[in-house]
Amino acid sequence: MRVNVIAAGSRGDVQPMVALGVGLQRAGHTVTICAGDDFEPLVTSHGVGFVPAGLRIDELIASELGVAWLGESSRSPWHELAAMRRLVESTVEGYAGAWVPLVGSADLWVSGFLTVHAVDAMVAVGGGRHVTTEFAPMRPTREGWAGLQPPLPRRSSVANRVAGQALLRTVASVIAVAGDEARVEMGLPRTGRRGVLDAVRRTPALLAASPTVVPPAPDWEGNPAVTGYWFLDDDPGFVPDARLVSWLGEERTAYVGFGSMSTREARPLGELVARAARAAGVRVVLHSGSAGLESHDHEWVQAVGAVPHGWLFPRVSGAVHHGGAGTTAAALRAGVPQAVVAHIGDQPFWGRRVWELGVGARPVRRHALSVEWLTEVLRGFARGEGAERARLVGNGIRREDGVGRAVELLTTCVA
Structure with missing residues (x-):
């Protein structure tokens, strides 16, 4: 089976995807990961195929946009979302330019949550199956323990589910920018937030967290499936100072x-x-x-x-x-x-x-x-x-x- 993994983001987003890629290759599958150019050594040193995204994440993190988002957003969620949108907008051409040529090249596509919209469109055009991954619970739920920002974290309440739906819609409006850029390059119309939400609803998901830490919420009805963490073995050649x-x-x-x-x-x-x-x-x-x-x-x-x-x-x-x-x-x-x-x-x-x-x-x-x-x-x-x-x-x-x-x-x- 040919597997393409689309891993946008920092090392915390890429490293578990590499762990997954190693596991899939050990099971006999052929895996290629598309990620920021600076992650090529991390990916290839573990024997996994690599496609550069056309930008360096370390440079993006150190940029004015990166610092404004990562270092100056903690006081205000609205500032955080605005800063995140500006950062996403600055990367969409690079990412979309790397993703679109891969259309039709895999039997299975594994996206991160940030790329679920783009990969949904790529699969619609070129075929294959699509599974998305989450490294934190993004699906709305009544259960406070499994909600990203629940108003009642120690209770089961419809208020928690409503808050989760509102958060998902807000995040969707930000990540839609990248997916829409990929859609345009493939000759498809932009779908905005609605397209992201539709992709999330129809795509099976894996939550890479321990069920001890995030017990599956009953109202998820098995989607996402909580698998346990995806750990990448340490470099055996590491020699500490x-x-x-x-x-x-x-x-x-x-x-x-x-x-x-x-x-x-x-x-x-x-x-x-x-x-x-x-x-x-x-x-x-x-x-x-x-x-x-x-x-x-x-x-x-x-x-x-x-x-x-x-x-x-x-x-x-x-x-x-x-x-x-x-x-x-x-x-x-x-x-x-x-x-x-x-x-x-x-x-x-x-x-x-x-x-x-x-x-x-x-x-x-x-x-x-x-x-x-x-x-x-x-x-x-x-x-x-x-x-x-x-x-x-x-x-x-x-x-x-x-x-x-x-x-x-x-x-x-x-x-």
């Missing part, structure tokens, strides 16, 4: 990092982390990430570049992060407490679920991050708060085979 190994070996250390979230405040943010580490008496591994975070306090903070979470997280007392789906999943699998500083999108949801599950501290939004909050979180890590619950959840997640379950469902889909 000797200074980092020494730093981690001396005493239990916490992790702080915000992944691909860019910012104009890298220096003050690094200083905030250092002040909290010193006040808490807890040393910190600070991931520089897309923001370029660093600290001059080398007694309490060790700045690092890219280090595989699968190697690092089991070696720390706890992880403070932005709440990306992949980072949250990695901390859950490692069985360590965590705390989320949510910037955009689904990150508040993951922060809330971490807290509700008892494996982490109450989350904050990026604009509300303070030395006081971070100091108390680090002290909680040192006291072992949430550690036993995190260990139990981690044991369960490590027993799941999300990729295997997804491959099984995808194979059934095209049988």
Whole structure:
């Protein structure tokens, strides 16, 4: 079976697709992933075919549009949506130019949620089956635990479903821009938000999350199917820096990092982390990430570049992060407490679920991050708060085979 995977977005959107691609190839299928040009090494190093999207995501993240969305949207959902729309509009020609030539080249198409509209049209023109993937629950539901922004998160209520429908319509109006550009290139009319919603309704979906963390909502009626997380094995050739190994070996250390979230405040943010580490008496591994975070306090903070979470997280007392789906999943699998500083999108949801599950501290939004909050979180890590619950959840997640379950469902889909 020929499988094309359309993976728009940052590493958190691409890496689980690579894990899925590896699983499909092990099952005997031929897989090609279309993603940002800078992800070619990640994809091809795992033996999966690659098609460049014609733009670099790292450059987009560092751009004015990227910083405005990722680093400056946490105060206002309306600012976030407007910034996201501007960013999407800046990429549509590049993405559509890469996607449209692939029409007719696969038996199965796997889209992300951001590309469900475009791939729906490509399948209508060139054939094949289509399954979309979600890395956070996007379907409306009565159940607070499974709603992205439910007004009653601890209850089952029609109000939660109504809120979910409103959120889906709002997001659809933003992601329709890319799908409509692809439709125009294929000679089809624009369909706007309605086309996105129609594509979502008729397309089977896989939710790449643990059912322990997101139990399937009854009113989803099996769509999406909750498979478990899609973890990509760490690079077997990874060799950690000797200074980092020494730093981690001396005493239990916490992790702080915000992944691909860019910012104009890298220096003050690094200083905030250092002040909290010193006040808490807890040393910190600070991931520089897309923001370029660093600290001059080398007694309490060790700045690092890219280090595989699968190697690092089991070696720390706890992880403070932005709440990306992949980072949250990695901390859950490692069985360590965590705390989320949510910037955009689904990150508040993951922060809330971490807290509700008892494996982490109450989350904050990026604009509300303070030395006081971070100091108390680090002290909680040192006291072992949430550690036993995190260990139990981690044991369960490590027993799941999300990729295997997804491959099984995808194979059934095209049988």
